[in-house]
Amino acid sequence: MNERRSLFILCCLGFGFAFLYIPILSMVVFSFNASKLVTVWDSAHSPTLKWYAALLDNDEILDAAWISLKVAVINATGASILGMLAGFSLSRFSKFRGRFALNAMTTAPLVMPEVITGLSLLLTFVAMEQLIGWPAGRGLTTITIAHITFSMAFVTVVIQSRLATFDSALEEAAMDLGAHPMKVFFVITLPIIFPAILSGWLLAFTMSWDDLVISSFASGPGSSTLPMVVFSKVRLGVSPEINVLATITIAVVTLMMISVALWMARAARLDKARQ
Amino acid sequence: MSIPATVPLKPAPWKDPSARPYVQLERLTKKFGDFTAVDDISLKIYQGEIFCLLGASGCGKTTLLRMLGGFETPTSGKILIDGEDMAGVPPYQRPVNMMFQSYAIFPHMNVEQNVAFGLKQDGVSKAQIKERVATMLDLVKMGDFARRKPHQLSGGQRQRVALARSLVKRPKLLLLDEPLGALDKKLREHTQFELISLQEKLGVTFVVVTHDQEEAMTLASRIGVMNHGEIVQTGTPSEIYEFPSTKFVADFIGSVNMFEGKLVEDEPNYVRIQSDELGSTIFVNHGISSPPQAVVWAAIRPEKIFMSIARPEGTDNIVQGAVQDIAYLGDLSIFLVKLPTGKVVRVTRPNTSRHSEEITWDQQVYLNWDSTSPVVVTR
Ligand SMILES: Nc1ncnc2c1ncn2[C@@H]1O[C@H](COP(=O)(O)OP(=O)(O)OP(=O)(O)O)[C@@H](O)[C@H]1O
Ligand SMILES: [Mg+2]
Numbered sequence: 329m330n331e332r333r334s335l336f337i338l339c340c341l342g343f344g345f346a347f348l349y350i351p352i353l354s355m356v357v358f359s360f361n362a363s364k365l366v367t368v369w370d371s372a373h374s375p376t377l378k379w380y381a382a383l384l385d386n387d388e389i390l391d392a393a394w395i396s397l398k399v400a401v402i403n404a405t406g407a408s409i410l411g412m413l414a415g416f417s418l419s420r421f422s423k424f425r426g427r428f429a430l431n432a433m434t435t436a437p438l439v440m441p442e443v444i445t446g447l448s449l450l451l452t453f454v455a456m457e458q459l460i461g462w463p464a465g466r467g468l469t470t471i472t473i474a475h476i477t478f479s480m481a482f483v484t485v486v487i488q489s490r491l492a493t494f495d496s497a498l499e500e501a502a503m504d505l506g507a508h509p510m511k512v513f514f515v516i517t518l519p520i521i522f523p524a525i526l527s528g529w530l531l532a533f534t535m536s537w538d539d540l541v542i543s544s545f546a547s548g549p550g551s552s553t554l555p556m557v558v559f560s561k562v563r564l565g566v567s568p569e570i571n572v573l574a575t576i577t578i579a580v581v582t583l584m585m586i587s588v589a590l591w592m593a594r595a596a597r598l599d600k601a602r603q
Numbered sequence: 604m605s606i607p608a609t610v611p612l613k614p615a616p617w618k619d620p621s622a623r624p625y626v627q628l629e630r631l632t633k634k635f636g637d638f639t640a641v642d643d644i645s646l647k648i649y650q651g652e653i654f655c656l657l658g659a660s661g662c663g664k665t666t667l668l669r670m671l672g673g674f675e676t677p678t679s680g681k682i683l684i685d686g687e688d689m690a691g692v693p694p695y696q697r698p699v700n701m702m703f704q705s706y707a708i709f710p711h712m713n714v715e716q717n718v719a720f721g722l723k724q725d726g727v728s729k730a731q732i733k734e735r736v737a738t739m740l741d742l743v744k745m746g747d748f749a750r751r752k753p754h755q756l757s758g759g760q761r762q763r764v765a766l767a768r769s770l771v772k773r774p775k776l777l778l779l780d781e782p783l784g785a786l787d788k789k790l791r792e793h794t795q796f797e798l799i800s801l802q803e804k805l806g807v808t809f810v811v812v813t814h815d816q817e818e819a820m821t822l823a824s825r826i827g828v829m830n831h832g833e834i835v836q837t838g839t840p841s842e843i844y845e846f847p848s849t850k851f852v853a854d855f856i857g858s859v860n861m862f863e864g865k866l867v868e869d870e871p872n873y874v875r876i877q878s879d880e881l882g883s884t885i886f887v888n889h890g891i892s893s894p895p896q897a898v899v900w901a902a903i904r905p906e907k908i909f910m911s912i913a914r915p916e917g918t919d920n921i922v923q924g925a926v927q928d929i930a931y932l933g934d935l936s937i938f939l940v941k942l943p944t945g946k947v948v949r950v951t952r953p954n955t956s957r958h959s960e961e962i963t964w965d966q967q968v969y970l971n972w973d974s975t976s977p978v979v980v981t982r
Contacts, residue, residue, distance in 0.1 A: 495705060495707065497703045497704075497705050497707035498707050498709060498710075500672075500674050500694065500701075500703070500707065501701070501703055501707035501709075501768075502709070502720065503693070503694045503695045504672060504673075504674075504694050504695070504699075504700055504701045504769075505695075505700065505720050505721035505724055505768070505769075505772065506695050506721055506724035506725055506772070507695060507720075507724045508695060509695075511724075516709060519711050520709075520710060520711055599752070
């Protein structure tokens with residue numbers, strides 16, 4: 329009975345992993361494929377790194393990746409700051425004029441279809457350009473602003489829920505010991521909620537990194553983000569370079585996760601050793 | 604319960620009309636919406652006192668303390684500390700430190716950094732900080748734990764860190780909100796005496812909030828008993844215990860037998876109270892100021908009632924009843940004696956001798972008390 333059950337659990341596990349990782353794994357494998365046809369394994373000349381070399385020569389993809397990275401970093405930082413401000417005012421000030429409106433407005437992008445968000449942003453940018461001449465045309469600036477608008481909502485929610493469980497006695501104690509409110513914020517509140525801010529930042533980063541719909545509305549000529557380039561390429565037929573791109577992305581993410589895990593283990597060890 | 608026998612060398616400051624109070628509350632009121640948490644409190648606290656605010660949960664103790672610390676703005680009334688009006692003075696500029704009910708230890712700093720925090724804000728030099736922190740940690744016996752993070756400490760250790768952190772700045776006034784709430788009985792008693800000796804060593808004025816009356820009795824120079832946002836009585840522990848001014852205080856501090864009755868004889872030097880609950884009269888050997896025929900309550904402490912099998916001499920203050928229940932507590936025993944009227948009287952007897960008169964369940968006994976023992980309250 330017991331063995332049967334453990335077999336069943338193993339099957340579940342195997343199926344789950346297969347479901348999640350076989351598509352990814354096949355992508356990685358096919359990135360070493362020599363054939364130009366993505367779905368045909370050319371066993372005579374594989375594995376090969378030739379598509380990796382091709383990717384490094386492909387300026388279009390590299391430019392797009394660079395734009396995406398810039399947008400993602402600026403967006404994540406901007407959204408974190410704005411989201412933190414919104415999160416603070418929503419969870420700290422119980423009553424103020426427009427609290428309900430702010431709350432509704434920050435959470436609206438969470439439920440709004442992306443197409444509508446993107447379209448309304450586009451209309452806003454066009455109208456603003458006509459009225460005040462800024463932003464001139466669409467490009468990096470408009471994409472970044474658009475991304476901040478929708479990812480700020482997610483950061484706000486993350487920070488607001490962290491602050492809901494924050495013991496305000498900690499801040500009072502710091503003030504009681506002579507620290508100015510400004511200082512309290514920077515040496516007590518900020519370090520304690522830092523993990524929440526970091527996860528908000530990462531959330532905003534990933535959302536910007538793989539956003540397609542909103543970017544398409546807000547971008548102009550010469551400012552295509554990586555998802556936009558990939559999508560347009562895929563429509564003409566999947567090229568093996570896309571597999572390479574995916575493999576590199578997976579490798580970077582995996583490396584980052586491993587190093588964070590190692591860093592955390594090391595910090596825990598140091599903490600123990602210090603006693 | 605023990606009442607500390609404190610023999611003041613000088614007259615107590617609260618009895619000296621020329622003494623200058625260190626903390627003065629004038630008609631202090633705090634309302635949350637239309638709920639009054641602190642109701643028109645006037646109070647004077649003197650330098651070097653341990654003043655205990657005692658009251659049931661939710662009676663406004665923390666709110667009062669938070670107003671002293673500057674975390675809550677009074678709805679009306681004034682707070683003077685060292686003669687200075689505290690209105691509009693933010694917490695970080697008050698000569699006051701507070702130990703929070705939840706300890707509020709900074710989780711991202713170790714013990715040492717927690718204690719050093721307040722000194723850093725004052726711009727004390729590094730060498731001085733180090734020295735003062737080390738001294739303070741030794742004082743609260745946490746010297747070996749200086750590098751620990753708060754989550755690696757026990758509740759009692761955390762409490763001592765919080766105490767060290769609030770004392771290291773040498774405040775003139777320290778506010779402690781249920782400082783020993785998280786400790787077990789043994790550690791709590793031990794720490795109470797540590798607190799007293801610390802207070803004597805440093806000369807700080809303490810305002811301690813507690814809902815544990817034994818703790819208040821042990822610590823306090825004076826106690827302020829609170830009920831529903833008001834201070835109903837202030838006085839030394841023995842004053843509060845021996846001469847409660849209202850039914851609430853008598854009931855709240857220690858246990859008490861309360862007999863409702865009517866004044867039937869009201870002379871300047873004695874009164875007699877007819878109590879239907881007791882089924883007899885109570886003779887009290889001092890006068891009280893109350894209209895005749897008024898409804899009053901006589902409060903008699905359980906340890907002041909004597910119990911015997913044989914009828915004691917005299918005629919006053921004697922009733923008969925049957926032992927309903929006995930609880931053996933080690934140092935003393937509690938007897939519940941049921942009177943013919945149905946009222947149950949609580950009597951305690953110290954277990955001083957192994958051969959004391961054997962009293963058992965259902966036995967008929969006589970209860971009597973001194974005519975000095977009853978405290979008569981009118982509300
Ligand atoms: N910020 C607030 N808003 C509304 N009501 C409050 C607020 N703070 C306290 N109260 C109310 O005021 C009353 C007194 O609260 P307080 O915290 O002073 O009680 P306490 O005497 O310290 O009780 P405990 O012994 O349980 O700590 C309570 O009824 C509480 O509900
Ligand atoms: Mg409280």
